[in-house]
Amino acid sequence: MDTYSLTNFLYICEYGSINKAAKAIHISQPSLTHQVQMLETELKVKLFERSSSGVSITKEGMLLKARAEQILALTDLLNKELANLSSNTHCACFGATTSSIGFATDMILSYDKADDLSVDIKELNTYELINLLRDDKIDFAFLRTPFVISDAFVFKKLTNDHLTCVGKAELLPEEGDDISLETLSTLPLIINRRWQDYIKVSSDTDDMTLSYKYLCDDNRTAYTMAQKGLGIAILPFSEVKDTYETDGLALRKLENDRFTTGIFLTYRKSREFPSYIRDFLNYVERFAIN
Numbered sequence: 001m002d003t004y005s006l007t008n009f010l011y012i013c014e015y016g017s018i019n020k021a022a023k024a025i026h027i028s029q030p031s032l033t034h035q036v037q038m039l040e041t042e043l044k045v046k047l048f049e050r051s052s053s054g055v056s057i058t059k060e061g062m063l064l065k066a067r068a069e070q071i072l073a074l075t076d077l078l079n080k081e082l083a084n085l086s087s088n089t090h091c092a093c094f095g096a097t098t099s100s101i102g103f104a105t106d107m108i109l110s111y112d113k114a115d116d117l118s119v120d121i122k123e124l125n126t127y128e129l130i131n132l133l134r135d136d137k138i139d140f141a142f143l144r145t146p147f148v149i150s151d152a153f154v155f156k157k158l159t160n161d162h163l164t165c166v167g168k169a170e171l172l173p174e175e176g177d178d179i180s181l182e183t184l185s186t187l188p189l190i191i192n193r194r195w196q197d198y199i200k201v202s203s204d205t206d207d208m209t210l211s212y213k214y215l216c217d218d219n220r221t222a223y224t225m226a227q228k229g230l231g232i233a234i235l236p237f238s239e240v241k242d243t244y245e246t247d248g249l250a251l252r253k254l255e256n257d258r259f260t261t262g263i264f265l266t267y268r269k270s271r272e273f274p275s276y277i278r279d280f281l282n283y284v285e286r287f288a289i290n
Contacts, residue, residue, distance in 0.1 A: 001042055003075055005035050006068040009047070012036065013065050017054035039064075073137045090276040093120040095129035095141035099219050099239055100263045103159060104142040107284050117276065125194070133268055139277055140267035144236070146198045156265040156288040159238060163195070163259040166223065166240050167232035169250040179252035181210070188213040188231035190222045195234055199259065236261050 011021040018036065022029040040047050047061035057065065080091060096104040101123060108114050122129065122138055129141045133153065142158075149155055165172065165179055165187075173183060189212045191199075199210065213231050216222055219239055226233035227247055237253070244251050265284050267273075273281065 073135050091118040093138045095122040095138045099144045100142040143264050143266050145261050159263040161236045161238050161261045163254045164237045165232045165252045167226045168229045172250045178255040180255045190214040190225045190231040190233040
């Protein structure tokens with residue numbers, strides 16, 4: 001078993017067909033079939049069920065798939081770390097959600113050793129980033145709540161952010177810095193669907209149900225729709241504080257301190273870091289709050 005065979009095995013899993021996978025990676029089907037047979041012989045298990053329409057992965061194959069992805073990710077990480085050592089370069093690979101990328105880049109800009117650091121950023125949603133952390137495909141991540149905290153990870157809270165309503169002034173109440181749920185329920189609301197359940201849980205004690213005119217999958221989309229006057233977007237304050245006034249929008253804070261969110265620095269507890277990444281993490285953790 002080697003990384004070449006494991007990589008080709010994952011191609012078969014992706015395409016669901018040995019023939020299609022062979023065409024994609026430009027090798028013959030008999031050669032790829034032989035690789036599968038060698039893996040099955042070595043591991044003493046059946047990895048695929050064959051049929052006229054292709055192949056379906058067995059439970060043993062699913063286990064190998066999960067471990068193969070981890071092995072290849074670790075191999076790639078090792079190659080990068082060895083390359084960094086030999087070339088005296090320092091590369092960190094981290095993840096950030098769209099709502100935490102601004103904070104993450106501010107951390108880099110304020111870090112006094114940033115000039116010595118090369119950065120590879122994966123911008124994905126929270127759950128995708130947690131999977132990358134679990135598989136060691138990224139070193140650390142800046143995540144925004146809500147998410148489920150796991151004992152396998154270190155979580156350091158870095159910000160305490162309030163959810164706000166942003167939109168054209170004519171769509172919002174004329175006075176006051178806050179907005180009640182009762183008033184909110186009368187407005188055309190725009191929301192990133194990840195906030196939908198969070199707000200529902202937080203508002204249950206008020207026996208108040210909110211309906212949303214527009215659901216989307218990205219805070220930037222919600223903000224753009226609010227700019228166009230389609231409704232009122234519910235967004236973290238830190239994401240809009242520097243732009244809403246110049247973009248001609250008004251802002252109100254959701255009334256009640258339950259409607260808060262935060263950015264967390266996250267990494268796997270058992271992960272061993274090179275000194276240059278550990279130094280950066282130590283720097284960021286100085287900003288941790290209770």
